[in-house]
Amino acid sequence: GQQVMQIPQYQHVQEGEDFTTYCNSSTTLSNIQWYKQRPGGHPVFLIQLVKSGEVKKQKRLTFQFGEAKKNSSLHITATQTTDVGTYFCAGRWGAQKLVFGQGTRLTINP
Amino acid sequence: ETGVTQTPRHLVMGMTNKKSLKCEQHLGHNAMYWYKQSAKKPLELMFVYSLEERVENNSVPSRFSPECPNSSHLFLHLHTLQPEDSALYLCASSQDEGSGTLNIQYFGAGTRLSVL
Numbered sequence: 604g605q606q607v608m609q610i611p612q613y614q615h616v617q618e619g620e621d622f623t624t625y626c627n628s629s630t631t632l633s634n635i636q637w638y639k640q641r642p643g644g645h646p647v648f649l650i651q652l653v654k655s656g657e658v659k660k661q662k663r664l665t666f667q668f669g670e671a672k673k674n675s676s677l678h679i680t681a682t683q684t685t686d687v688g689t690y691f692c693a694g695r696w697g698a699q700k701l702v703f704g705q706g707t708r709l710t711i712n713p
Numbered sequence: 714e715t716g717v718t719q720t721p722r723h724l725v726m727g728m729t730n731k732k733s734l735k736c737e738q739h740l741g742h743n744a745m746y747w748y749k750q751s752a753k754k755p756l757e758l759m760f761v762y763s764l765e766e767r768v769e770n771n772s773v774p775s776r777f778s779p780e781c782p783n784s785s786h787l788f789l790h791l792h793t794l795q796p797e798d799s800a801l802y803l804c805a806s807s808q809d810e811g812s813g814t815l816n817i818q819y820f821g822a823g824t825r826l827s828v829l
Contacts, residue, residue, distance in 0.1 A: 636817070645715070645803060645820040646756070691756060693818075700746075700769060701818060703756040 605630065607694040609704030617712050622679040624707035626692035633695045635675045637666060640706070641688040649677075679709075687711050716740040719804050719821035726794065727829050734789040734824045736804030744809040745787040746818065747779060751800040762787060763809050794828045801825050 609626045616622055626635065634653040638646040650659055652668035652675060659666045663686075665678045679686055689708045693701040716739045726732050738745060747759040761769040762781040776798075778790040787804055805818040 638818075645822050646818070647715075647820070648817045651817070689755070695816070700758065700761055701816070702758075706755045 605694070605696050605699065605702055607632075607635075607692055607702055607704040609692055609707060611707055612705060613708050613710075615710045615712065616682055618684060619681050622682050622686070622709055624677050624690050624692075624709075626675045626694070626704050628673050628694055628696075630696065631672045633672075633697055635668060635695070636693045636701065637675075637677055638691045638693060638703075639688050640691065644688075646691060682709070682711050684711050684713055715819045715821065717804060717806055717819050717821035719802075719824050721824060722822065723825045723827075725827045725829065726791070728794060728796070730794075731790070731792040733791065734802055734804075734826075736787040736789075736821055738785055738787075738804075738806035738819070740806055740808075740819060742806040742808045742819070743784055744807045745781060745784070746805040746807075747787065747789050748803040748805065748820075749800050750803055750823070756803075760789075791826075794826075796828050799826055799828045 607626050607628050636651045637649040639649055640646045650666050655672050656670045657668040663680045667676045689706040691706045692704040695701055718737045720735045744763040746761050749757045749759055759773045760779040765781050776793050780788040801823045803823045804821040807816050807818045
């Protein structure tokens with residue numbers, strides 16, 4: 604079946620450093636969503652990207668969708684302790700159900 | 714509060730027990746999902762119900778049996794589980810309107826299951 608590969612699996616940064624997680628699909632996606640799961644919590648929707656080359660920002664978070672719609676990234680500028688958690692991408696191909704990536708677990712040293 | 718409620722929040726069961734997990738959504742959605750979350754597979758889709766019909770089953774063992782009596786309620790019946798089934802079981806709902814639509818998934822808080 605279809606898969607999205609997400610890297611890295613883990614990332615530890617100092618507070619104030621930047622963070623990026625990447626998602627890749629071998630085939631063209633219809634759209635991609637990003638979710639955040641805080642420790643002990645459940646995944647919460649952050650954003651959806653649909654258009655080729657799309658870039659969206661939410662405060663310190665920047666989301667990109669590749670020109671070929673096969674990859675996406677989430678970049679956090681100047682991380683804060685509240686950014687701790689696991690970030691998941693989830694891709695769709697046509698009318699198929701969402702497929703989640705493996706997630707990137709972000710930990711931050713204050 | 715996401716509008717998706719799961720009970721119980723924690724469950725400990727023996728391998729010979731039968732138990733059920735319950736999920737209820739108050740969002741008026743037409744699709745509900747069961748996911749298994751463990752260290753090995755962070756978010757593994759188990760079952761999907763869209764318009765109360767099961768549309769996908771990802772080769773989940775028969776010891777897991779879903780039930781969706783209406784669009785607001787979803788159950789996961791468990792019997793003769795194995796220790797490797799210990800995990801967080803997450804329910805989600807969405808408004809499924811086909812490809813290209815937003816189809817955001819709203820997750821419940823999950824049931825932490827331990828099989829002894």
